[in-house]
Amino acid sequence: MKTHSRMMKTKMITYRPNYQRAEKAAYNLLESSKVNALPVKVKKLARRFPNLKIKSYSWFGDKYGMDIDEVCEFADSSEGCCYYKKSEHKYLILYNDTIDNAGRIRWTIAHELGHFILRHNEITDKTIIARNSLSKHEYDAFEKEANCFARTLLAPPKVITALGKIDIPLLSDLCLISIEAASNVLNFINRGFEMGRRHVAKSWAMDLFKDFILEHRYGMKCLECNYYFVLKTVKFCPVCGTEDLTKEKGSNTMIYSQVELNELHTAIQCPRCGNENILGDYCQICGSYLVNMCTGFSEEGVGEPYQGHWHELDNGCGELLSGDARFCTKCGSTSTFYELGILKNWKDEKENMKLREELPF
Ligand SMILES: [Zn+2]
Numbered sequence: 001m002k003t004h005s006r007m008m009k010t011k012m013i014t015y016r017p018n019y020q021r022a023e024k025a026a027y028n029l030l031e032s033s034k035v036n037a038l039p040v041k042v043k044k045l046a047r048r049f050p051n052l053k054i055k056s057y058s059w060f061g062d063k064y065g066m067d068i069d070e071v072c073e074f075a076d077s078s079e080g081c082c083y084y085k086k087s088e089h090k091y092l093i094l095y096n097d098t099i100d101n102a103g104r105i106r107w108t109i110a111h112e113l114g115h116f117i118l119r120h121n122e123i124t125d126k127t128i129i130a131r132n133s134l135s136k137h138e139y140d141a142f143e144k145e146a147n148c149f150a151r152t153l154l155a156p157p158k159v160i161t162a163l164g165k166i167d168i169p170l171l172s173d174l175c176l177i178s179i180e181a182a183s184n185v186l187n188f189i190n191r192g193f194e195m196g197r198r199h200v201a202k203s204w205a206m207d208l209f210k211d212f213i214l215e216h217r218y219g220m221k222c223l224e225c226n227y228y229f230v231l232k233t234v235k236f237c238p239v240c241g242t243e244d245l246t247k248e249k250g251s252n253t254m255i256y257s258q259v260e261l262n263e264l265h266t267a268i269q270c271p272r273c274g275n276e277n278i279l280g281d282y283c284q285i286c287g288s289y290l291v292n293m294c295t296g297f298s299e300e301g302v303g304e305p306y307q308g309h310w311h312e313l314d315n316g317c318g319e320l321l322s323g324d325a326r327f328c329t330k331c332g333s334t335s336t337f338y339e340l341g342i343l344k345n346w347k348d349e350k351e352n353m354k355l356r357e358e359l360p361f
């Protein structure tokens, strides 16, 4: 008899939060939607589902003649809710757009999207996932799963840990979540570390978010020429050669011309004559040197012809440079491409860009 009643009890408690399932669902959604940068555009993700609509409390209030308080009461939540219309197999997510915090609204939408994706309404056969329509156990379990889903979707731990050192305000900015949520996410990640859990970026995260992660870790902007670039160790700006570099990207970034190089820092096409059949360090058609590297020369002498062979030059620090480099990022000397006139002075280039913009087309 005793065993029997215990069995009955376990059957009634039923639902426990399945964090793994919630996490996996969020990662799957990111992957299948080919998301490759933060902040995640959560409404755009939700629009992928034809049987799901997302509307604001204001819209709902207008439509049904309710004020916001009445909508909150109707939805049994001041943040948002997820409705399920079983007969049509349709979902409606409502979110309180009058909350004065974009991060919180984004979290709410992600949370409700979690209820939708994890099919909480269908599991329990409920029109709405609300405190008063479910047992406390069920409600709490669903809430935890939906929050886990929201966290993984908006601040994917696999990506966040790959970004290196990060604090609460930065995380809040990066993921566009509230300070409170950012603090919870960091606590969660750190607690995981203490318990030996590693949110190792799996290949997909590295594939999809690779550029985002590299830019976050190594992105630099030059305060002199406004060039924005991603290079691991750099002391001097590759375009203008100054040391005035900052991590802040800002809005007024500039793009300067560059030559496409292979992994040996050699042009894949001759920048002088256009020859595409590159066989060595020199173009066999026009004789141009094709490797961009540090010359050890200062800018004053640019334009004066160098008489020796570039590959024998033993003047610079030996650094091989990227295809945009007029200057060595390690020592600030000129590059072979700058000396050869393949890459132009950034001021002239900027001037030309301005002129082109002013042309009356
Ligand atoms: Zn919920």
Ligand SMILES: [Zn+2]
Pocket (backbone or CB within 6 Å): 222, 223, 224, 225, 226, 227, 237, 238, 239, 240, 241, 242
């Ligand atoms: Zn610069």
Ligand SMILES: [Zn+2]
Pocket (backbone or CB within 6 Å): 270, 271, 272, 273, 274, 275, 283, 284, 285, 286, 287, 288
């Ligand atoms: Zn050539």
Ligand SMILES: [Zn+2]
Pocket (backbone or CB within 6 Å): 294, 295, 296, 316, 317, 318, 319, 328, 329, 330, 331, 332, 333
């Ligand atoms: Zn150098």
